[in-house]
Amino acid sequence: MNRANLLTIALVAPLAAQDYSKMKTDKVFEQLCSGCHGADLSGGQGGSLVDGEWKHGSSDDELLKSIKEGNAQLGMTPFKTVLDDRQIRSLVIFIREKEKQAKEKGMEFPKPEPGKITKTQHEDYKIEMVVEKGLKNPWAIAFLPDGRKLVTEKQGRLRVIGADGKLLDEPVQGIPKIIDHGQGGLMEVAIHPDYEKNGWIYLGFADGTKEGGETKTITAYVRGRIKDGQWVDQEWIWKADPKFYTGAGVHFGTRIVFDKGYIYFPVGERGGWQEAQDVENAKGKIYRLHDDGRVPNDNPKFDGKTPVSGLWSYGHRNPQGLDIDPRDGSIYNTEHGPRGGDELNWVQPGHNYGWPVITYGMNYDGTPITGITEKEGMDQPVIYWQPSIAACGLSFYRGDKFPKWKNDLFAGALAQQEIRRLRLVDHKVTEQEVILKNIGRVRDVTDAPDGYIYVILNGPDRIIRLVPAK
Known part of the structure; x- marks a missing residue:
């Protein structure tokens, strides 16, 4: 068995004992993802998830694949054995929400006032x-x-x-x-x-x-x-x-x-x-x-x-x-x-x-x-x-x-x-x-x-x- 496969087993094995099926998505993220990507998704050991920069593709499908399959060489855990498709899809939604909120911080939107253009x-x-x-x-x-x-x-x-x-x-x-x-x-x-x-x-x-x-x-x-x-x-x-x-x-x-x-x-x-x-x-x-x-x-x-x-x-x-x-x-x-x-x-x-x-x-x-x-x-x-x-x-x-x-x-x-x-x-x-x-x-x-x-x-x-x- 090669080193990458051994690393994947080592990463996933401790997770298998935990039941995530009834957890809300923010708690799933907190348990599985915040250690690397930060509680506010701004990054840590892993990259930021809210800066708009994606190493392995920015589409929803590519993000789904990254969560599901992981990347053993980069230390990214594959979650397909501990999360089902519904949960992984919900993680994508959660990340997109946080990404949008971060993007809008500091942005100016038109807030009209009477008499002003x-x-x-x-x-x-x-x-x-x-x-x-x-x-x-x-x-x-x-x-x-x-x-x-x-x-x-x-x-x-x-x-x-x-x-x-x-x-x-x-x-x-x-x-x-x-x-x-x-x-x-x-x-x-x-x-x-x-x-x-x-x-x-x-x-x-x-x-x-x-x-x-x-x-x-x-x-x-x-x-x-x-x-x-x-x-x-x-x-x-x-x-x-x-x-x-x-x-x-x-x-x-x-x-x-x-x-x-x-x-x-x-x-x-x-x-x-x-x-x-x-x-x-x-x-x-x-x-x-x-x-x-x-x-x-x-x-x-x-x-x-x-x-x-x-x-x-x-x-x-x-x-x-x-x-x-x-x-x-x-x-x-x-x-x-x-x-x-x-x-x-x-x-x-x-x-x-x-x-x-x-x-x-x-x-x-x-x-x-x-x-x-x-x-x-x-x-x-x-x-x-x-x-x-x-x-x-x-x-x-x-x-x-x-x-x-x-x-x-x-x-x-x-x-x-x-x-x-x-x-x-x-x-x-x-x-x-x-x-x-x-x-x-x-x-x-x-x-x-x-x-x-x-x-x-x-x-x-x-x-x-x-x-x-x-």
């Missing part, structure tokens, strides 16, 4: 306050042709901002019963493209019951009209079978877009991981219907299965961003993944987006989910974010006020409190830039008919808009 790569802007006080947990905004704006509040109120810019005290009366439960409540509001002719307004919300201490909910969609401050003419667009209602308080997933007479919207998997893979289950899906709720005849078919009504795509976790590329009609969504697994997806009919069979993330508590990031028949994300940004709100810019941003995609982020500008070419991200950061959790970002970009912030709850610096 914020400079970005292609456009400079100022922020203007739209609503500073009076809102509680605002979620989404929609624009009426007469200059009024509608804003949803999670607790179940549909608010109106007058054409004069003032927030009305009284919410719209008579909207459907909203269940404010966990992450769900009154979420989306959207205006029909032909609103001036038909007056239709659409809502996405947590529907269900709250009786005797037991709550059962799932996301539902309706449309109606507003007349003299009252919600009237309500029609159900989509409502799940009662068997799919659940007491879980997570992953409702809600946005609405229209295109050529169709309406698209998501329903989150509500914490039911495997249900996202079942085309006969309502959860973890994106839907396409006629704008009156009828199911199109050309929706995807699935051999041997009767898909849930309106199914367009599946394998989604918690989509809270959805928009259509004005250039070619492609649909994109952003969704909350697990820790290190937030995604931007190009949504195509009948496609499976993999959750939870494949993911680039791990559980929020640091325990592994899977070692698989790719599988035949499951789509890859256009990009994924590590660390997670808590993606929420998504909008292509269609206006003329910011010509150098035309057709760029703007993605909001709750946890990272930022807006990212993405430039897409042939369904690939060619530019990514943080244009706003650290003025609140970004719940929604959308371009508006006036050509400006409106942003809903939580903590503090307010609405701002971006206007050209000139």
Whole structure:
């Protein structure tokens, strides 16, 4: 037996007795890696893992291989005998998070202030306050042709901002019963493209019951009209079978877009991981219907299965961003993944987006989910974010006020409190830039008919808009 093999045995033998299977990833790193790479990953006997310099390749696959196979001549322990693929994948996520955090230390991000110019790569802007006080947990905004704006509040109120810019005290009366439960409540509001002719307004919300201490909910969609401050003419667009209602308080997933007479919207998997893979289950899906709720005849078919009504795509976790590329009609969504697994997806009919069979993330508590990031028949994300940004709100810019941003995609982020500008070419991200950061959790970002970009912030709850610096 050669010296390298003897060294490998000597390194691994003491580790085999330890059970790492139930350890969180930070503890695994502390036990196995910190002695060489430092508790803060900045280096020691082994090299730094956060300086961006990699001796044996910088891709995730190359990093996985280094952890798995080791390098006996350099004293790098192979961990394939003591860690499974799930644990090794989680170590990669952990290292990427720390690498990103180290890289961002000392970096300056655009933090806009009223009256000051914020400079970005292609456009400079100022922020203007739209609503500073009076809102509680605002979620989404929609624009009426007469200059009024509608804003949803999670607790179940549909608010109106007058054409004069003032927030009305009284919410719209008579909207459907909203269940404010966990992450769900009154979420989306959207205006029909032909609103001036038909007056239709659409809502996405947590529907269900709250009786005797037991709550059962799932996301539902309706449309109606507003007349003299009252919600009237309500029609159900989509409502799940009662068997799919659940007491879980997570992953409702809600946005609405229209295109050529169709309406698209998501329903989150509500914490039911495997249900996202079942085309006969309502959860973890994106839907396409006629704008009156009828199911199109050309929706995807699935051999041997009767898909849930309106199914367009599946394998989604918690989509809270959805928009259509004005250039070619492609649909994109952003969704909350697990820790290190937030995604931007190009949504195509009948496609499976993999959750939870494949993911680039791990559980929020640091325990592994899977070692698989790719599988035949499951789509890859256009990009994924590590660390997670808590993606929420998504909008292509269609206006003329910011010509150098035309057709760029703007993605909001709750946890990272930022807006990212993405430039897409042939369904690939060619530019990514943080244009706003650290003025609140970004719940929604959308371009508006006036050509400006409106942003809903939580903590503090307010609405701002971006206007050209000139």
